[in-house]
Amino acid sequence: MTWDNVPIYLMLVVTELSEAMEAWRDDNPEAFKEEVADALIRIFHMCGDLKMDVSNAINVKMLVNRTRPYKHGRKRV
Ligand SMILES: [Mg+2]
Numbered sequence: 001m002t003w004d005n006v007p008i009y010l011m012l013v014v015t016e017l018s019e020a021m022e023a024w025r026d027d028n029p030e031a032f033k034e035e036v037a038d039a040l041i042r043i044f045h046m047c048g049d050l051k052m053d054v055s056n057a058i059n060v061k062m063l064v065n066r067t068r069p070y071k072h073g074r075k076r077v
Pocket of ligand 1: 016019034035038
């Protein structure tokens with residue numbers, strides 16, 4: 001896995017999320033759960049291959065998100 005392969009890995013994640021959407025449409029919570037798990041596995045696999053410290057990135061981003069106003073200050077629609 002290299003940086004050049006990132007688009008392939010991202011599309012694999014999208015495929016799993018599409019399968020989750022299909023499970024939702026079928027009103028199948030068990031299949032939905034499995035497809036969400038597949039998407040997360042794909043993401044963590046990619047991060048591992050890229051040697052990304054995704055745990056730290058999540059923690060940093062959660063701290064940033066806490067400083068943001070609701071809907072980034074946009075009005076409700
Ligand atoms: Mg799947």
